[in-house]
């Protein structure tokens with residue numbers, strides 16, 4: 001198991017809690033727990049999530065990036 005150097009990365013295995021699409025935003029709640037959202041639902045729920053989110057990991061930039069090489 002590789003360790004990540006910085007914030008946890010979202011992967012293709014992470015799915016939006018609302019629609020099941022690939023998640024690009026992870027919300028860590030101040031009350032505990034995590035939510036995953038696709039870019040669409042992250043925007044849709046942003047105002048509701050902001051007051052209860054401890055940390056938001058937004059990787060929606062990757063939607064516009066070239067696919068990354070996967071290292072084994």
Ligand SMILES: [Zn+2]
Nearest residue numbers: 016019038041
């Ligand atoms: Zn979604």
